[in-house]
Amino acid sequence: MASAKGKAKTDAAPAASADELLQHYRAMLLIRRFEERAGQLYGMGLIGGFCHLYIGQEAVVVGMQAALQPGDTVVTSYRDHGHMLATGMDPRGVMAELTGRSGGYSRGKGGSMHMFSRDKHFYGGHGIVGAQVPIGTGLAFAHRYNQKPLVSVTYLGDGAVNQGQVAESFNMAALWKLPVIYVIENNKYGMGTSVQRAAAGGELYKRGEPYGIPGMQVDGMDVVAVKEAALKATRHTRAGEGPYILEMMTYRYRGHSMSDPAKYRSKEEVSEVRTKHDPIDHVRQLLTDGGMADDNKLKALDKEIRDIIADAAEFAQASPEPDPSELWTDVLAEA
Amino acid sequence: MTIQILMPALSPTMTEGKLAKWLKKEGDQVTSGDVLAEIETDKATMEVEAVDEGVLQKILVQEGTENVAVNTPIAVLENGGAVAAKPSPTNGKHAPVSAPAPAAQVEKPAPSKTVAPPKPQSVAAEMAVGATRKMTVREALRDAMAEEMRRDERVFLMGEEVAEYQGAYKVSQGLLEEFGPRRVVDTPITEHGFSGLGVGAAFMGLKPIVEFMTFNFAMQAIDQIINSAAKTRYMSGGQMSCPIVFRGPNGAASRVAAQHSQCYASWYAHCPGLKVIAPYSAADAKGLLKAAIRDPNPVIMLEHEILYGATFDVPEDADYIVPIGRARIARPGKDVTITAFSITVRHALAAAEILAKEGIDAEVIDLRSLRPLDTETIVRSVEKTNRLVTVEEGWAFAGIGSEIAAQIMEKAFDHLDAPPARVAGADVPLPYAANLEKLALAQPDDIVRAAKSVLYRS
Ligand SMILES: Cc1ncc(C[n+]2csc(CCOP(=O)(O)OP(=O)(O)O)c2C)c(N)n1
Ligand SMILES: [Mg+2]
Numbered sequence: 001m002a003s004a005k006g007k008a009k010t011d012a013a014p015a016a017s018a019d020e021l022l023q024h025y026r027a028m029l030l031i032r033r034f035e036e037r038a039g040q041l042y043g044m045g046l047i048g049g050f051c052h053l054y055i056g057q058e059a060v061v062v063g064m065q066a067a068l069q070p071g072d073t074v075v076t077s078y079r080d081h082g083h084m085l086a087t088g089m090d091p092r093g094v095m096a097e098l099t100g101r102s103g104g105y106s107r108g109k110g111g112s113m114h115m116f117s118r119d120k121h122f123y124g125g126h127g128i129v130g131a132q133v134p135i136g137t138g139l140a141f142a143h144r145y146n147q148k149p150l151v152s153v154t155y156l157g158d159g160a161v162n163q164g165q166v167a168e169s170f171n172m173a174a175l176w177k178l179p180v181i182y183v184i185e186n187n188k189y190g191m192g193t194s195v196q197r198a199a200a201g202g203e204l205y206k207r208g209e210p211y212g213i214p215g216m217q218v219d220g221m222d223v224v225a226v227k228e229a230a231l232k233a234t235r236h237t238r239a240g241e242g243p244y245i246l247e248m249m250t251y252r253y254r255g256h257s258m259s260d261p262a263k264y265r266s267k268e269e270v271s272e273v274r275t276k277h278d279p280i281d282h283v284r285q286l287l288t289d290g291g292m293a294d295d296n297k298l299k300a301l302d303k304e305i306r307d308i309i310a311d312a313a314e315f316a317q318a319s320p321e322p323d324p325s326e327l328w329t330d331v332l333a334e335a
Numbered sequence: 336m337t338i339q340i341l342m343p344a345l346s347p348t349m350t351e352g353k354l355a356k357w358l359k360k361e362g363d364q365v366t367s368g369d370v371l372a373e374i375e376t377d378k379a380t381m382e383v384e385a386v387d388e389g390v391l392q393k394i395l396v397q398e399g400t401e402n403v404a405v406n407t408p409i410a411v412l413e414n415g416g417a418v419a420a421k422p423s424p425t426n427g428k429h430a431p432v433s434a435p436a437p438a439a440q441v442e443k444p445a446p447s448k449t450v451a452p453p454k455p456q457s458v459a460a461e462m463a464v465g466a467t468r469k470m471t472v473r474e475a476l477r478d479a480m481a482e483e484m485r486r487d488e489r490v491f492l493m494g495e496e497v498a499e500y501q502g503a504y505k506v507s508q509g510l511l512e513e514f515g516p517r518r519v520v521d522t523p524i525t526e527h528g529f530s531g532l533g534v535g536a537a538f539m540g541l542k543p544i545v546e547f548m549t550f551n552f553a554m555q556a557i558d559q560i561i562n563s564a565a566k567t568r569y570m571s572g573g574q575m576s577c578p579i580v581f582r583g584p585n586g587a588a589s590r591v592a593a594q595h596s597q598c599y600a601s602w603y604a605h606c607p608g609l610k611v612i613a614p615y616s617a618a619d620a621k622g623l624l625k626a627a628i629r630d631p632n633p634v635i636m637l638e639h640e641i642l643y644g645a646t647f648d649v650p651e652d653a654d655y656i657v658p659i660g661r662a663r664i665a666r667p668g669k670d671v672t673i674t675a676f677s678i679t680v681r682h683a684l685a686a687a688e689i690l691a692k693e694g695i696d697a698e699v700i701d702l703r704s705l706r707p708l709d710t711e712t713i714v715r716s717v718e719k720t721n722r723l724v725t726v727e728e729g730w731a732f733a734g735i736g737s738e739i740a741a742q743i744m745e746k747a748f749d750h751l752d753a754p755p756a757r758v759a760g761a762d763v764p765l766p767y768a769a770n771l772e773k774l775a776l777a778q779p780d781d782i783v784r785a786a787k788s789v790l791y792r793s
Contacts, residue, residue: 043343048590100768111767127594162523259346
C-alpha cells in the first residue's frame with residue numbers, strides 16, 4: 001500500500017516561481033488578517049455564537065486550492081473562513097455573515113459555521129463533526145455520475161477522523177473509486193483533546209490503508225509542499241484511481257473557538273510554532289531571500305490586504321440586519 | 336493614536352468575567368497575537384490576545400477584579416500611528432451591544448428586555464426539606480454525579496472533554512480529580528460508538544452517565560439510544576436491563592445557529608422505553624439527576640446551557656431526590672394554566688408577572704418530567720383555571736404542547752372554556768442573525784399574548 005510520509009520543505013519540491021509565491025503569500029495574508037479582524041469584531045460583540053479561527057493553518061487551504069481546477073468542489077467543517085476566502089468568496093459577504101447581516105452569504109441565517117457558494121463550488125460550512133465527510137463523498141459520487149473530470153476536496157479535522165461516518169465514507173469511496181481527496185487538517189487537537197488521546201495508532205494518513213486508499217503526510221505549514229502533495233493527489237484521483245488521503249500537519253494558534261481554557265497545551269508550545277514555523281513568515285522569507293520581492297513590494301501588498309479587510313469589516317457593520325420576513329423564507333423550495 | 340482595549344466577550348453567553356492576570360505590564364511593547372491577559376468566567380479561563388500593535392500605556396482594570404462587564408475598557412494601547420493602525424470605526428468606543436447584567440444578579444436576565452427576571456421559587460421551601468444552600472445548576476449537576484459516584488461504584492461518567500478539560504461547559508469540574516480516569520472517561524468524538532458502548536456496559540450491570548457535549552450531537556447516537564437502550568428490556572421479555580443516563584445541554588444557547596440549537600424534547604418523549612426529564616431549577620436538576628442515576632431504565636436528561644449559571648436554593652440533604660414523573664407548581668394561580676419546562680419556565684414566570692399587573696392570575700406548572708408526563712397535575716390545574724397555554728422552545732408541530740393539548744382534550748374537555756394555545760419556537764431552523772433568532776424563540780410577551788387570547792382579552 002502506497003502510504004508515504006511526504007517529507008517536509010527539504011524534499012526538493014520544484015522551486016515555486018516568484019509569481020506563484022507572491023500569490024500564495026497574498027492569499028494566506030488575506031486569511032490571516034481576515035481572521036484577526038473577525039476575532040476583534042467578536043470581542044466587540046458584533047459577532048456572536050461560535051467563531052472558529054483558522055490562524056496558523058493558512059498554508060493548507062491555499063496550497064490545496066492552488067492545485068484545483070475550475071469546478072472542483074470544496075466542503076469542510078465549521079472552521080471554514082479560510083476555505084471560503086481561498087475559493088475566492090468575497091470577504092465582504094463572509095464578514096457580513098459573521099455579523100449576521102443581510103449582506104452575508106447566507107443573508108445572516110447561517111453565521112460563521114454555515115456559508116455556501118454555488119458560484120465558487122463551496123458546499124459549506126458544517127457544524128456536526130464528521131458530517132461533511134460523507135457529503136464530500138457524495139459530491140464526488142455526483143462528479144463521477146455526471147462524467148465530469150472533477151474532484152471533491154473534503155476537509156476534516158484530526159478529531160473528526162474518529163467518527164464512524166468517516167470510516168463508512170472511506171469504504172464507499174474506495175469501493176466505487178470516487179474522485180475525492182480527504183484532507184485531514186491535523187492541528188494536533190480536537191478542542192482540548194490531543195491526537196494521541198483520541199486516535200489509536202496516530203498516523204492518520206494511514207486510516208485509509210485497509211481500504212486501499214493511498215495516504216500521505218504533508219508539512220501543512222509549507223504551502224509549496226502542500227501544493228505538490230495536492231497535485232499528486234489530484235492526478236491520481238482525476239485518472240480514475242479513486243480516493244486519496246492527505247494528512248496536513250498544521251497548528252491552530254488560537255483557541256478552539258473564542259472561548260478556550262488554554263490549559264491543554266503550553267504557551268511555549270504555541271509560541272514555538274508561531275515563531276519558528278509560521279507558514280506566512282516562511283513564504284515571506286523565501287520571497288526576500290530569493291530576491292523575488294523587496295520590502296516595498298511586500299509593504300504595498302500588506303496595505304492592499306489591510307484595505308480589503310477594513311472594507312469588509314465596514315461593510316459587515318453597515319449592512320442591515322435581515323428583514324424580519326426572512327425568518328420564514330428558504331425553509332422549503334416551491335414545488 | 337491611542338486605542339482602548341475592551342473586555343472581550345469570549346463565548347456566546349458571556350456577559351462578564353474576572354480579570355485574572357495581566358501578562359503584560361504598563362510600558363511593554365505588544366504585537367498582534369501577544370497574550371495580554373487571562374480572563375476567567377464561570378465556564379473557562381481564556382486568554383486575551385492583542386489585535387493591534389503598540390505600547391501598553393495604561394492598565395485600567397487591575398488583575399483580580401471580578402465581574403468586569405464585557406466591553407469595559409481594560410487598558411489603553413499607544414499605537415505610534417504606524418502602518419499597523421487599523422481604521423476601526425468602533426475602536427475606542429463602547430461597542431453597540433446591550434448592557435451587561437448587573438454584577439450581583441442571581442439569575443441572568445430573561446431574554447425579553449421589558450421583563451425583570453422573576454425571583455426563582457424556592458422548591459426546597461415548597462417541599463419543606465430542611466436546610467438549603469445557594470448553588471448554580473452547574474454545581475448541582477456536578478454534586479449529583481459526585482454523590483452518586485461515591486455511593487455506587489458502578490456509576491461512571493463518559494463523554495467528550497468530561498475529564499481533563501473538566502467538561503465543555505464545566506459541569507464535570509473536579510470529578511476526574513476525585514474519581515480518576517477509570518470512572519471519568521474522555522472519549523474521542525464518536526457519539527454513536529460511545530453511546531452504544533455505554534449501552535453494552537449497562538447491560539453488564541454498570542451504570543453509565545453518558546454526557547453529550549450538546550444534544551445536537553446525540554443525533555449521531557440516536558439509533559443506539561432508541562433501538563438499543565430503549566427497546567432491549569421489552570425485546571428480551573424483561574431479562575435485560577439498561578440503567579443508563581444520557582445527559583447534556585439541549586435547545587438554543589445563543590447565536591449558535593440551526594445545527595447547534597434544537598430542542599429534542601418531543602423526539603425522546605415520543606419513545607416508550609425511555610424516561611425523559613428537563614429540569615429548570617438547580618434543586619430539580621440535582622434531585623432528578625440523582626433519581627435518574629438510581630433508575631433501572633434509560634433516562635434522557637435535557638439540560639440548558641443558559642441555565643447552567645443560574646443560582647437557586649438547593650437542599651443540603653444528600654438523599655434529596657426528586658421523583659421522575661412529577662410536575663411542580665412553580666407559581667399558583669387561578670385564571671390560566673401555563674405549562675413549561677427547562678428554560679421556558681423562566682419565560683413563563685416572567686409572563687405571569689406581567690399578567691399579574693393586568694389582574695390575571697396565572698398558574699405556572701414546571702413539568703420537570705416529560706415522560707412519564709404528570710398529566711394529573713395539569714388536569715387538576717385546568718379544572719381550576721379552565722384555560723391552558725403550553726410553552727416550549729422547540730417546534731409546535733407534534734411537540735410537547737400538542738401532546739398536552741391532546742391529553743387535556745381527552746381528560747378535561749368539559750372543563751375547558753377556550754381551545755388550548757401552544758407557544759413554541761417558530762417553525763423554521765433557528766437563524767443566526769440576532770434579530771431573527773429573537774423572533775424565532777418564544778419570548779415572555781408571546782406567552783402573555785397567548786394567555787390573554789385563551790382568556791378572550793386583548
Ligand atoms: C458530532 C459532534 N460532536 C461534538 C461536537 C463539538 N465539537 C465541535 S468542534 C470539536 C472538535 C473537533 O476537532 P477537530 O476535528 O480536530 O477539528 P478542529 O476544531 O481542530 O479544526 C467538537 C468536539 C460537534 N460539533 N459535533
Ligand atoms: Mg483538530
